[in-house]
Amino acid sequence: MTAVVRTSGLVKTFGEVTACAGIDLTVRRGEIVALLGPSGSGKSTLLRHLNGLARPDSGEVEVLGVDVVGAKGPALRALRRRVGVVFQQFNLVGRLTVMENVLNGALGRVRGPRYGIVTWPKSVRAEAFEHLDRVGLADRAYQRAGSLSGGQQQRVAIARALLQQPELVLADEPVASLDPETAASVMDLLVRVCGEDGITMVCTLHQIELALEWTRRVVGLRLGEIRLDEPTELLDAVRLRGLYLSNPVTVP
Numbered sequence: 001m002t003a004v005v006r007t008s009g010l011v012k013t014f015g016e017v018t019a020c021a022g023i024d025l026t027v028r029r030g031e032i033v034a035l036l037g038p039s040g041s042g043k044s045t046l047l048r049h050l051n052g053l054a055r056p057d058s059g060e061v062e063v064l065g066v067d068v069v070g071a072k073g074p075a076l077r078a079l080r081r082r083v084g085v086v087f088q089q090f091n092l093v094g095r096l097t098v099m100e101n102v103l104n105g106a107l108g109r110v111r112g113p114r115y116g117i118v119t120w121p122k123s124v125r126a127e128a129f130e131h132l133d134r135v136g137l138a139d140r141a142y143q144r145a146g147s148l149s150g151g152q153q154q155r156v157a158i159a160r161a162l163l164q165q166p167e168l169v170l171a172d173e174p175v176a177s178l179d180p181e182t183a184a185s186v187m188d189l190l191v192r193v194c195g196e197d198g199i200t201m202v203c204t205l206h207q208i209e210l211a212l213e214w215t216r217r218v219v220g221l222r223l224g225e226i227r228l229d230e231p232t233e234l235l236d237a238v239r240l241r242g243l244y245l246s247n248p249v250t251v252p
């Protein structure tokens with residue numbers, strides 16, 4: 001299968017802190033990968049390198065065949081159009097309607113500033129509505145996004161990412177702000193729609209159980225290094241908890 005993400009010898013330091021200590025990671029098309037590890041182990045920093053939000057001290061980062069480290073300006077923008085991002089805090093515009101927020105996902109492919117729903121091409125509006133329906137919020141299309149619950153806002157953010165027609169989705173703690181039941185339903189949705197559309201996903205998670213239940217491969221980080229990289233079906237919670245122990249561990 002084709003590599004969607006490939007990092008090689010990725011090193012990133014912040015002063016004395018080594019956030020990524022030489023990471024070699026390959027993610028193939030269609031994989032659903034969780035990055036797990038204790039706070040400060042480098043999960044978010046690694047993820048941020050994949051769409052050029054962070055620049056490595058050394059090493060290579062290739063995403064969708066693009067050399068991210070070397071890409072600048074238009075090349076980087078073109079890559080980011082192919083990569084959907086889902087954030088912990090949803091990042092919606094609360095005063096705009098749900099529909100307008102979803103339509104913003106098409107800004108990269110429909111030119112010119114847009115003021116209001118009717119200024120978007122009809123076909124894009126129909127597509128946005130379809131995605132809203134998929135995330136179960138078609139009936140909320142004209143409600144202010146800020147008035148929705150956290151779980152609903154994350155569903156809108158997922159619909160927005162889908163409208164971008166991404167080949168890769170990067171999700172940074174997508175369910176960390178949600179209660180356990182809502183978190184599970186949002187993970188279910190995210191994994192399902194990525195599977196349906198053939199989208200590769202890499203997400204950071206804090207909950208071992210969610211990674212075990214919903215993702216197909218776990219990459220465990222500790223002190224900026226990959227300490228474990230296995231199909232989820234071969235893992236259990238006891239082994240994963242080893243990543244979080246205070247003494248350095250070799251995960252058996």
Ligand SMILES: Nc1ncnc2c1ncn2[C@@H]1O[C@H](COP(=O)(O)OP(=O)(O)OP(=O)(O)O)[C@@H](O)[C@H]1O
Pocket residue numbers: 014017018019037038039040041042043044045046204
């Ligand atoms: N912009 C920055 N400036 C300084 N230090 C940073 C910066 N970004 C990350 N770090 C440091 O790099 C290390 C890795 O941080 P990172 O956020 O990648 O970890 P994480 O595993 O995602 O943690 P968490 O689960 O708490 O989000 C931490 O020690 C953090 O303090």
